[in-house]
Every structure is written in C-alpha cells, then in structure tokens.
Amino acid sequence: MMTPSSEPIAATAATATGRWFDGLSTQPRRVTVVQVAGPSLELRASEGADPMPTASTAAVLARWPLQQARFGEAWQAHPTPVQGPDGSTLWLDAQHGAEARQWARQARQQTREPLVQRWIASWPAAVVALVCAIAVIVWFDRVGAGWLAQASLPLIPRSVEKGLSKQLMQHVDQRWPESRMVQQERRERIVERFHAVARTMEVPVPITLQFRRDGIQAGFNAMALPDGHIILFDGLTEALTDDEIMAVLGHELGHVVHRHGMQRLMRGAGLLTVAGVAVGDFSSVLGSLVGGLQTLHYSRDDEREADAYGRQFAAAAGLRPDIWLSVWRKFREVQDAQGGGEVPGWMSTHPTLDERLKEAEAAAVR
Ligand SMILES: [Zn+2]
Known part of the structure; x- marks a missing residue:
C-alpha cells in the first residue's frame, strides 16, 4: 500500500x-x-x-x-x-x-x-468540572445526606441509639436537676397513662419519662432522647393539664419512633455514615459527633412528622382534636408573656406556632 x-x-x-x-x-x-x-x-x-x-x-x-x-x-x-x-x-x-x-x-x-493537561488547560472544561463538583456537594448536603441517612437507618440497630443517648443523658444530668415541683401522685398518673397509650400504639422501644427543672425558669419545654427517654420540664408540666401533656408526649414520642435524632446525627456524619456502616463500627463514628444536646435540633419536616404522630397518639389517648388548640394557645401565651420573641425549645423549631395553630383550628372544626 x-x-x-x-x-x-x-x-x-x-x-x-x-x-x-x-x-x-x-x-x-x-x-x-x-x-x-x-x-x-x-x-x-x-x-x-x-x-x-x-x-x-x-x-x-x-x-x-x-x-x-x-x-x-x-x-x-x-x-x-x-x-x-x-x-x-x-x-x-x-x-x-x-x-x-x-x-x-x-x-x-x-x-x-496531555489527557489531564489538556483538560485543565481548557478552562471552560475546568469551570464545568468545578460547577459539577459543587453541584454534587450541594445536592449531597441538601438531599443526598438526608436520603443516605434515611436509606441506611434500617441498618442501624436500636442499640446504637442507646449508647448515644447515654452520652446525651450526661449533658441532661449536668444541666437539669430532678423536678421538685411535680407531685408524686401526678407523676405516677401521667407515667401510667403515657405507658398505657404507648402500648396501644405498639411503640418499638422501651420508653422512660423523666421530670426535670430548668434552673430558675423551670423551663416550658419537653424533649426526647433517641433511645426513648422523654423529659418533661416543670414549667410545661405545671402549665398544661394532663390531657395536654399527653398530646405533647405524643409529639415527643414521634421523634423517637421516627428516629429523628439518629437521622440528624447520620445526616451530620454524611459520607462518614457510609464508612461507618461499611466497617460496622457505627457507634464510634456517630459517638464522635455527639457534641451535646444541640445534636437534637430537628428539621421542619421532622417536627411535622412528630406533630402527625402526636395527633395519632392523642387520638389513641381518647382526646379530641381540639386538644391541640389548647396546647398551642398555651404556647402562644408563654411566647407573648416573654415578649413575643423566639422561645427556646419547642417554639424555636419550625413549623411556626401560627402554622400549628391554624392546623389545629382546622382539625378542631372537622
Ligand atoms: Zn419536636
């Protein structure tokens, strides 16, 4: 040729x-x-x-x-x-x-x-690559990490939450002493009723109710640790009726049942989660992330999910939907009494009190 x-x-x-x-x-x-x-x-x-x-x-x-x-x-x-x-x-x-x-x-x-050199030398390609990389990171931060946390949640045994909650409980013990206000008789009544309703809801974890006070203010608040420890603060226990407390406990239990604390932690861990699940040493990966109780800062969606569970729980407790109206109105009172600003705990979380009140009003009419 x-x-x-x-x-x-x-x-x-x-x-x-x-x-x-x-x-x-x-x-x-x-x-x-x-x-x-x-x-x-x-x-x-x-x-x-x-x-x-x-x-x-x-x-x-x-x-x-x-x-x-x-x-x-x-x-x-x-x-x-x-x-x-x-x-x-x-x-x-x-x-x-x-x-x-x-x-x-x-x-x-x-x-x-040249494959790499030419790629870098051509700046439009480099910009495209950079934009793609940022997009992946943003997507992961917004959606991917949450998706990953949700997808891998069933792989995590409940025992992991137990270990984490032990860590969190140390913070609780340091900050909030045992309640001295709530009378023993009322405590027992609340605990018994709470457990009875939880049994009908087939709650998948053992739950423990604690009564604490938050310094001088007593605290108008309630919180749940991932393992099923639910803490009622004096300010809230005093201001609410037993029925209203059941509703609030239902909400807190919603966070436990839906494992929101765990999801928050896993979201924070991001890719570490994958590594942790892969090597099977999950608790030490997550344990390192438990900085304190701020770990339990739930998202707006978490709160909505907990509200929905709370409504089911209140219904199971034999309460009418308008129970939420009186609960949220009391929250509003406290908010107004404190100057209308942001109140730590329950009300600092989304959705807003207005949104919750509106929903409760609609539910009460139905
Ligand atoms: Zn909540």
Whole structure:
C-alpha cells in the first residue's frame, strides 16, 4: 500500500534507517524510519541512491502508531527488532533501535499526561468540572445526606441509639436537676397513662419519662432522647393539664419512633455514615459527633412528622382534636408573656406556632 508520506515531527533527529521484512516475502527492504505526528513511525522506501528520501519523493510502506510498535530486546550491539501492528518486522541497528525506543517512551508519556493537561488547560472544561463538583456537594448536603441517612437507618440497630443517648443523658444530668415541683401522685398518673397509650400504639422501644427543672425558669419545654427517654420540664408540666401533656408526649414520642435524632446525627456524619456502616463500627463514628444536646435540633419536616404522630397518639389517648388548640394557645401565651420573641425549645423549631395553630383550628372544626 502506498500512501503519501507525512511531515516528520523533527526533520533531522527523528529519523533512522533499518531493514524491513513485510511479513510476506523473505526479502528485506531498506527503509528510512521517520517519526511523524500521531505519534507514528513511518517506514519509507529508501532503495536506490537516495538514502534519505524527502517527504515528497518517498513511498510510505507502513505507518505504525508508536504505541503499537513492540520493541524486542536489544542484545549488546546487535540490531533491535521492532514488530509493527501489521505483523511486519523492522530491524534497526543498535543505535537507531535505542533512539526509536526513546521516541516510543516519549509518545507514551505525552499521550498519558496531555489527557489531564489538556483538560485543565481548557478552562471552560475546568469551570464545568468545578460547577459539577459543587453541584454534587450541594445536592449531597441538601438531599443526598438526608436520603443516605434515611436509606441506611434500617441498618442501624436500636442499640446504637442507646449508647448515644447515654452520652446525651450526661449533658441532661449536668444541666437539669430532678423536678421538685411535680407531685408524686401526678407523676405516677401521667407515667401510667403515657405507658398505657404507648402500648396501644405498639411503640418499638422501651420508653422512660423523666421530670426535670430548668434552673430558675423551670423551663416550658419537653424533649426526647433517641433511645426513648422523654423529659418533661416543670414549667410545661405545671402549665398544661394532663390531657395536654399527653398530646405533647405524643409529639415527643414521634421523634423517637421516627428516629429523628439518629437521622440528624447520620445526616451530620454524611459520607462518614457510609464508612461507618461499611466497617460496622457505627457507634464510634456517630459517638464522635455527639457534641451535646444541640445534636437534637430537628428539621421542619421532622417536627411535622412528630406533630402527625402526636395527633395519632392523642387520638389513641381518647382526646379530641381540639386538644391541640389548647396546647398551642398555651404556647402562644408563654411566647407573648416573654415578649413575643423566639422561645427556646419547642417554639424555636419550625413549623411556626401560627402554622400549628391554624392546623389545629382546622382539625378542631372537622
Ligand atoms: Zn419536636
């Protein structure tokens, strides 16, 4: 096959002479080997008087991509065999063989690096890559981590929550002493009723009710630890009736049943979650993230889910839907009494009190 020859990459240096066996005939042909763009080796006929034919005069006998040329072992000063992809063989003297081997080496390096270099050098591509990377991170932060937390939640045994809650309970004990206000008789009544309703709801974890006070203010609040410890603060217990307390406890239990605390932690852990699940050492991964009780800062969706569970719980307790109206109104009273600003605990979480009141009003009418 005769094809027009290409311009050599370097007119002087990148040439060699050798003998070529085309694989069909036993007769070798003298060839000039030129490195051309591609990068390839071009084998040009050099019979006759002109040992270094120019690009215009030479007939190209073969053109091999340098990467596909297979160099045989050079032995002392003997010629080096080079096998082409077409099955033909080129013999180069020791010196030229070493040179051609070097071209091949350079060609390999050039094709490996430019892939990355060209990619970086072209800035639109770099910008696209950067934007994609940011998009992935943002997606993971907004959706992916939550999705991951939810998806891997069933893999996490409840015992992990127990260990974490032990850690959290230490914070509780340090900050909030036992209640001295709520009378024993009322406590027992609330505890008994709470457990009775929880049994009908088939709550999957053992639950424990605690009564605490929050310093001087007594605290208008309630909270749940992931393992089923639910804490009622004096301020709330005093202001609410037993029925209203059942409703609030239902909400808190909703956080436990839906494992919101665990989901928060796992979301925070992000990819660490995957690692933790993969290596099976989940509690130590999460344990390192339990900084304090701020861990239990639930999302708006968490609160809505807990509200929904609370409504079911209140119904199971035999309470009418308008119980929520009186609960939220009492929260509103406290909020107003405190100047209408943000109140820590229950009311600092979304959804807003207005939204909750509106929903309760609608439910009460139904
Ligand atoms: Zn809540």
